[in-house]
Amino acid sequence: MFFSLRNFINAVELDIVKIKDIPKIDRPRERFLKKGSRALSKSDLLAILLGSGIKGKNVKKLSQQIIQKYDRDFLNLTVDDLKKVSGIGEVKALQIVSAISLVKRYYEDEKSSETVIKNSQDVLSLTYDLRDKKKENLVCLYLNARNSLLKKEVISIGLLDKTLLHPREIFYPAVELNAASVILVHNHPTGDPSPSEKDIQVVEKIAQAGEIMGIAVIDFIIISENGHYSFYDKLKKQNKEFNYVAEGTQGTLFELLEVEKPVYGINISKIDKHYFQPIKSTKGYFQLQNRRYLGNKYKLLGFIEDIISEKCGKINSFCDIFAGTGVVGERFNNPETKIISNDFLSANYVCLRAFLETNQDIKEKISEKIDYLNKLIPEENYFSKNFGGTYFSRENAKKIGTIRQEIEKISENDTEKNILLCSLLYAMDKVANTVGHYDAFRKDLDTLQPTKLLIPEIDYLNNKNNEIYKEDANILIRKISCDVLYIDPPYNSRQYSDAYHLMENLTEWKKPEVVGVAKKMDRSHIKSSYCLKNATQAFEDLIENAKCKHILLSYNNTGDSGDGRSNARIKDSDIIRILKNKGELEIFEKDYKAFTTGKSNNDNNIERIFYCKVTK
Template sequence: MNMGKLKDIPKVDRPRERFLEKGPDALSKSELLAILIGSGIKGKNVKQLSGQIIRKFGNKFLDITVDDLLEISGIGEAKALQIVSALALVKRFYEEFGPKDNIVLSAQDAVSLTSDIRDKKKEYLACLYLNARNALLKKEIISIGILDKSIIHPREIFGPAVELRAAGIILLHNHPSGDVTPSKQDIGVVNKILEAGKIMGVNVIDFIIVSENDAHSFFINIQTTDKKTTHYISDGVQNSLFDLLETEQPTYTPEIKKIHKVYFSPEDRVKPGRFQLQNRRFLGNKYKLLGFIEDIVNEKCNGFSVFCDIFAGTGVVGERFNEKNIKVIANDFLASNYIPLKAFLGTSKIDLDETEKKVVLLNSLKTDRDNYFSEHFGNTYFTLENARKIGAIREKINEIAKNENEKVVLITSLLYAVDKVANTVGHYDAYRKKLDTTQPLRLLVPDFDPENNLNNEIYQRDANQLIGEISCDVLYIDPPYNSRQYSDAYHLLENLVTWEKPPVYGKAKKMDRSYIKSDYCLASAPRAFSDLISNAKCKHILISYNNTGESKDGRSNARISDEQIINVLKTRGEVDIFERDYKAFTTGKSNTDGHTERVFYCKVTK
């Protein structure tokens, strides 16, 4: 098999030879990477493969992970480790021995970097992003014009901080008048940024006001006279405005109300041949917590008429409050969740008798031919027979559905049937080694009451984009808790629903999922959460989150801390916390002893 090695490339184009002859500066980034990779894959030589990687990750190349590289066909674990280790080594040396000319150790150092804004006729706000050694990573203009806390949003400052993995920031602001005395607006902005910095875990080192001939450092001027220092690092310890203002910032930690009430799961009263919304396995499913959540809503949220479940998942929480006099807004940006939400909670009327006839037709399909689905997922996630039938049924649905609403219901029926015959532990991050789930595929008809859905709204949107376009009485937020992406766990269902038949990669046969990655699984989760809450138009906020137990795998640890959740919610009102012990459904890799489920409640007053 021709794997497209470097030696197979014409000699004049071989990166190794050109490197030895002309040095590294003569090579492109993809050519340098080709030397590291060494060989390509069938149908793609090593230069083409390296070019694909460079294009895919672009300016985020230095931050790629082993998992990122394993998603690329032809890159195995050993090669991925080799590339990531090389990048880590370079960054380590650069951190230790890199240029020292932009180390910002004092207010004077920071002021020396303000020459471009000191004499401006308009007000500018700039930000210095520093690493753990106070080396300048980047300087960026945040805004031009009058500085006001109502205009400056923390995401404009902390967004780049997260991307750059900055340890600290210094804000620089000019006063065209020449008077560097802080105004009320300046102080308001400083307080807002400090609050956001605590939430984001980014050190706010200083806020400096400059004019053409003068400067005012908050860091210096807040200090008491006998301890005043101009240096940001003293005795090897990083100082910041957090430390100086610590005694002036009252702390507020709400008590956790431990709930010991025993809740029984609601009984499934399903008609023969039918299925209900909760009848599938899903990570983070709140079905067994519905009583706990409902009690909190009943206690805290009187007389509401609009309930929004903005990270709906299976939709069981929204469905619990789905009544004729209550409008439910349900949203999830995964297609494999949006489609069932639309089927069970959507406003379109469905002829279930007609649907039942088509379900019978789909169940009667027989095929011994391979198709896209069986070729990729047969004898792994499903028996070959079931995989062939799943693919055939999905094709048939496109043929027989008389309209989009009927198509939604039939796809939902297929999704729920697939869950019953999948050779998995309830998700598709991997399949079980032993293929012993051999029961035949059988579709059922969804069981729901469309009379309750007349005013509902169903969305497939990014929650942070949707939040500014809707309003509700009760906002229920159940975001991903850790770094495990739902798009990784349910890639197969996304593939089946969208049915675009994309290439799949790796042992788990995952398609490209870069477009459905959640910020709530990344280091930027606190920033995304803060942005969501600040833009929410509602009367009550409830957030389901948990302590994620004691996980041996760092990927299972919570992305947003209790302190960050509380601090963000405090910007909108007082906070109550309710907690109960709960054994979670996990990916099977995490020890969740001591796991508790929490609901943070905030009555919105700000």
């Protein structure tokens, strides 16, 4: 029977036109054969898999319906999901799910065959050709979060000089590749692999830049005809190659380096060093320091304790007024010392309350509720719609949002809610597809482990007298008094509310509108003055109103970083002037003792403590 143009138009309007009546160029199979897969939409490719439509709906319309319905959840479809679609039986559902599973299997096999860099020997195998080069080469290996090689690139050829080498030459490609870390390899044509003075200066400069960028510099290796030198292995004081990842923790040069002190117009004292050893968490539990956070002082706790034990003697109260993760206050937490801990961000505040305010052992009840939350069946929610497939896998985002909603229902009081929220925040951090903050996410989902809540290890007996606040530090300072005031403000213009907006969103759970690629909510209410031009005035006001016996200020010297956003907001000269007006000032910093081949004159990004004995 002749199919007229009018009949064709009517059929199109009713979505019942048959594939054979569509022009050949628009039929999925014919277009695939003629132009290849890239010429087809996702629904066209699915149409080929389906093969035929159903009564009243051709295969193109049917495939479009499925794609529109499941969209970014398509790769997680089950047979039962597809059978819910009108006209899709078990056979067609199996065909589609099997195809998806096959692609996933090949993808997993491809991932497992990636070049994974475990230690310096793996690096040497990849860069062996550099031994015979007649000129000095600097090569960078860019790695993802699994330490798999993304790219090997020559950065420079010729003499290596920190004054000529700019960090952006290394880190710009890292950002483009969404690299989690880098390893640098440098050859010595002379045959001597020992690091030169310039090598050491370059290592320090790049390691510090990587810390600021959130891209870890794992190792710097020098190779020559007569052997090799790994800064990482040397810093670990190992006689053999040391794995870059140990007990689930990625090692970096920045964490191992201790840089030489700069010159100030004031005496700098040295004191005996406490050797602070990290405490391992019990299986199934987590500790306050088990979270990635910019400027985390956990590895400097021994350094801080040195100064307090030497200068302050016995203390009855300790205030950590820019607490962040709270690890500094926790270090001095005991039944005889009141801890005053404050942070402006809600995500930090609930964790400070969980770890430093909870004074009754409710571990058994919390354990039961965490077990219940871990077994919840994930459902689509506000969190997964906004952050699934970007900051987290779709499944993890659904699980996080589902758990967050349930915490509202099962929490019997603020204490329980704080502990459960803290557990969720730490679990979320473990599976986030980021470099440790939420300014941006990686293009490729590197983290596929499932979200699992753990139980916090809380010292309940130490928390009887503690006070936890969520206030502007300059307002709170007028209300409190203490023996020791520890100040660790933001150093530069990078707002913590920008870096941790997603954690704030999850904690407050007001489900605000989020905008932009990074999906950020309105953060105007949680901006810090210490990141703005009036940082010096804010600091001076804080010190003038401080009622304490001792002040310790942590402040990183990033004044010459070359990056406007990274430059220190408060000048050293202003810090010294303001603290001298309050009392007697000394400056402490970590000793430089990592290398024996020379010292650096680079005074950028140095960890320092300004100590003031209050006399006025």
